Amino acid sequence: MQALQAIAAIENVENPTRRRRQKVYQKRFDPFSLPDIEFKRRYRFSKDTARFIINLVRQDLQLDSRGCGTSPELQVLTAIRCWGRREVQEDGGDLHGLSQPTVSRICARVARAIARHSATYIKMPQTLIEQQTVIREFQEIRNFPSVLGCIDCTHIKIKKYGGDAAQYYINRKGFYSMNVQVTCDAKLRIRDIVARWRGSTHDSRIFNESTLKERFERGDFKGRLLGDSGYRLERYLFTPILRPQNAREENYNRAQIATRNCVERCFGVWKQRFQSLLYGVTVHMHNVKPTIVALAVLHNIAIDQQDPVPENDGNVHIVQEDDSAAHSNEAGRGRMGNSAFLRAFIDQHFS
Template identity: 75%
Template sequence: MQALQALESIAVVENDVISRRRKVYRSRGNPFSLDDEEFRKRYRFSKKTATFIINLVREDLKLSAKGCGTSPELQVLTAIRCWGRREVQEDAGDLHGLSQATTSRICNRVARALARHSSEFIKMPTSLAEEQKLMMEFRQIRNFPSIIGCIDCTHIKIKKHGGDLAQYYINRKGYYSLNVQVTCDASLRIRDIVARWRGSTHDARIFNESVLRERF
């Protein structure tokens, strides 16, 4: 009798553990069901542009269907929502039926996928005809002569960096950052970007050691 009661107690405990471990999936809506105006308000892009971005990185974001894997569409839109509206990951996750941890992984995954395709869109002119076209666009603004790009550096704030080199990430304004050099054309399209220097690095050094300076 005691043995039977012991077995029943073990069975109850096992069932309780299984019920606690059972993963509950949140309901995930379809953002594309929103009307065009509401979609742009939430994601900062039109549906057409969002679809283009999704198709660009679709193969990089495919996950196993096992475990209710997040679709490429939802991954891209979740990341765009976080970045475009500077939204807290937990809030963006709740909106899409995702946990904060999942949202964090998605943002990382989408960022890396987009970076792999950056060279297709971020590039300096490759022909004389393209250079002349850019010069003409700058001349039309304020009669700037012989210009194919505007260059400047900006500090992108990052979390506190540990280790022996932490102090080199502190910029002249006193916070941790990366000093990012960006070159754009007359239409504000990014043509070149260098995002690997610590915040304390001077703008001149970044340019002097860049491929852009070597080219010119």
């Protein structure tokens, strides 16, 4: 062994110009070379929308100073494929020539880069003109006046959570989840999102401790929200009447439910585009919230770009959970205080 080392040392002295072999980077496949239909099937967006998203976060995903690594284009498309196609990270990595740990880091990095733009793409109507536009769009559905948003919660499945707090992540259906509150408009655009509560938390508690409720109580908005019977009846949040007594109340219920259906449709479109929301977000817990918020931003970008969900996803069956019955007793304690206000509203608009 010593003799071999001595020979190698002599060869290095005799050949001072001998250099270390340079690392060769494998040329990766360009997804934009795919036909438009195949590209959208794989990456959930059209090429134009994908380029818009890439340019939005390009500065946060730049290559290092040596010029090596994964390009912003491939980072974004790899993350979107993992989120949208219900693919495990190993499969997504194999398709793009990346290792599973690299794909995991890319998904976390891209999610945080997109989530930083949430204040731009997820916001309630600000000006009076914006609020009037949203109210008019809702009224066109079933002539329900003064609706600024529809609110509900949906459970996003997560990996099994360990430790003493694990039991709090188990929802009433028995799986680990985050209970995510969403408020949307008539165009199914997500206007507000709360993605920090564990699966066992009641919908009404999430709203009661939200900034959105504080803003409505301060009078920041001229309209009101529509929610299911899991929420407490407020002057700014109307819920269905559990036992209607006359035709006016039945008319109110029909209009309320038909208008509130926007948030159920919003969940359906959101989860159909990103099937990881339907089948489970398998990232580490500290990356769950940025991922959910990032997917909400991407959902709104798709609406802005008029980029519909791929048509060949009809085999995806989405069953939206209904927690209103489970939470109605908790929310019902506050119904009586505002029932007179609701009756006056019904008499005025649903006679």
